[in-house]
Amino acid sequence: MSRPIPNSRRTWIVTWAVLCAAGIAATYGLNASSEPPPEKPVSARCAALIDDIEGQLAKNEREGHNDAVVTFSRIRNADEDDCSDALHEHFAGDK
Structure with a gap:
């Protein structure tokens, strides 16, 4: 026991x-x-890239291509910042 x-x-x-x-x-x-964490500041280059993508998406929507895939190809210099984090944060809610 x-x-x-x-x-x-x-x-x-x-x-x-x-x-x-x-x-x-x-x-x-x-x-x-x-409170939610404050948004990180986005560089002017990344903001312009996001605006370009938003414009292309809006254009595709106006033309009725809602299921189209939008791709961008840009050559990046070594001294430029990488916008992948800003793009991911901006478009993560679209999933």
């Missing part, structure tokens, strides 16, 4: 479980009430 757990050990286990539940609830509450 197994030995019963002393009350003090049970108390510690219950206290630990209550504190974990309170921590999870507090974390959930803080995450739900926090």
Whole structure:
């Protein structure tokens, strides 16, 4: 027959479980009430590229090509910034 757990050990286990539940609830509450992170500034080059893509998408929609695939090819210099993050953040909601 197994030995019963002393009350003090049970108390510690219950206290630990209550504190974990309170921590999870507090974390959930803080995450739900926090403001969304501020948008990162987009460079002028990336903003122009996003505007070009938006214009092409609007043109395709006006022409009735809603299911068309829009592709862009640009040669990038080594000193130019990569706009892939800005493009992904801007168009991620369109999925």
